[in-house]
Amino acid sequence: xxxxxxxxxxxxxxxxxxxxxxxxxxxxxxxxxxxxxxxxxxxxxxxxxxxxxxxxxxxxxxxxxxxxxxxxxxxxxxxxxxxxxxxxxxxxxxxxxxxxxxxxxxxxx
Amino acid sequence: xxxxxxxxxxxxxxxxxxxxxxxxxxxxxxxxxxxxxxxxxxxxxxxxxxxxxxxxxxxxxxxxxxxxxxxxxxxxxxxxxxxxxxxxxxxxxxxxxxxxxxxxxxxxxxxxxxxxxxxxxxxxxxxxxxxxxxxxxxxxxxxxxxxxxxxxxxxxxxxxxxxxxxxxxxxxxxxxxxxxxxxxxxxxxxxxxxxxxxxxxxxxxxxxxxxxxxxxxxxxxxxxxxxxxxxxxxxxxxxxxxxxxxxxxxxxxxxxxxxxx
Numbered sequence: 001x002x003x004x005x006x007x008x009x010x011x012x013x014x015x016x017x018x019x020x021x022x023x024x025x026x027x028x029x030x031x032x033x034x035x036x037x038x039x040x041x042x043x044x045x046x047x048x049x050x051x052x053x054x055x056x057x058x059x060x061x062x063x064x065x066x067x068x069x070x071x072x073x074x075x076x077x078x079x080x081x082x083x084x085x086x087x088x089x090x091x092x093x094x095x096x097x098x099x100x101x102x103x104x105x106x107x108x109x
Numbered sequence: 110x111x112x113x114x115x116x117x118x119x120x121x122x123x124x125x126x127x128x129x130x131x132x133x134x135x136x137x138x139x140x141x142x143x144x145x146x147x148x149x150x151x152x153x154x155x156x157x158x159x160x161x162x163x164x165x166x167x168x169x170x171x172x173x174x175x176x177x178x179x180x181x182x183x184x185x186x187x188x189x190x191x192x193x194x195x196x197x198x199x200x201x202x203x204x205x206x207x208x209x210x211x212x213x214x215x216x217x218x219x220x221x222x223x224x225x226x227x228x229x230x231x232x233x234x235x236x237x238x239x240x241x242x243x244x245x246x247x248x249x250x251x252x253x254x255x256x257x258x259x260x261x262x263x264x265x266x267x268x269x270x271x272x273x274x275x276x277x278x279x280x281x282x283x284x285x286x287x288x289x290x291x292x293x294x295x296x297x298x299x300x301x302x303x304x305x306x307x308x309x310x311x312x313x314x315x316x317x318x319x320x321x322x323x324x325x326x327x328x329x330x331x332x333x334x335x336x337x338x339x340x341x342x343x344x345x346x347x348x349x350x351x352x353x354x355x356x357x358x359x360x361x362x363x364x365x366x367x368x369x370x
Contacts, residue, residue, distance in 0.1 A: 016359060018363070095361060
């Protein structure tokens with residue numbers, strides 16, 4: 001999971017793409033945050049995450065997440081285009097199409 | 110991958126024990142059943158805690174020795190407890206006192222799929238017209254996926270929706286069925302059927318908790334489907350810095366609910 005995500009972030013670093021997490025690792029304590037940073041360093045997690053419990057109800061409750069990980073694919077206009085695509089090849093395919101559409105829209109402005 | 114297995118079991122087991130504490134006050138005749146249920150729940154909790162400790166140790170040792178994950182990590186010691194709950198459900202068959210034991214079987218079973226399906230059938234046959242069934246419907250619905258009990262879960266939910274005369278119980282069944290239909294929906298027609306269930310709830314009950322469940326389910330149907338504009342997220346990042354999902358308009362966003370745990 002994480003190595004693949006890292007490769008996506010690298011692959012599309014100069015394109016209109018962002019990987020955003022919603023993380024539930026208890027980073028609201030100094031101890032939790034230190035451990036989280038350590039693990040991010042170890043696993044090469046460079047992308048930004050919301051802290052899941054920084055809202056009440058939590059983000060995962062509002063989004064009715066029933067299992068982890070859960071993925072949402074959101075286009076450049078903010079519309080949900082896919083959910084729960086898990087296959088890595090399929091993920092890259094749909095994201096690539098969405099990124100091309102975002103670039104076309106930006107060029108047309 | 111032992112940690113996810115352990116974590117999943119910890120979650121399941123906690124959910125079961127929370128439910129066990131929610132029992133309504135029962136008539137004196139059912140005190141024995143209640144005590145037996147409490148005892149069974151506590152004994153299972155202890156067995157699971159012991160198992161988790163042993164499983165963690167075995168996994169660590171296997172990893173240190175470069176060996177595959179040992180079988181113990183996949184085998185929580187639930188079978189004797191499930192069998193005991195089956196016997197107690199049988200002893201109280203046909204009365205409300207059987208319900209917590211049937212729920213115990215359904216929510217704590219590991220590979221005892223036949224026991225789960227039999228317990229669902231008993232809930233359907235003996236309890237779908239009663240009022241003890243409502244509060245447990247959401248929880249027993251999970252067997253649909255975990256124990257391949259599609260038919261049994263559908264039969265139970267349909268029977269409560271159609272045959273139960275208590276408005277709150279019927280409302281709870283509509284919420285459970287609507288949520289299940291939504292979870293399994295593969296097209297707009299199936300999603301419309303889910304929405305139809307959920308929209309009936311408001312006319313049936315004034316119970317704030319049930320109404321909130323219906324509201325949450327409708328939010329999912331109306332805002333979290335493919336084609337919907339994603340609800341904005343206004344929150345803090347892991348460093349405590351506020352930001353918004355909508356800050357990223359113009360970019361494709363892969364939103365990932367995750368954790369290391």
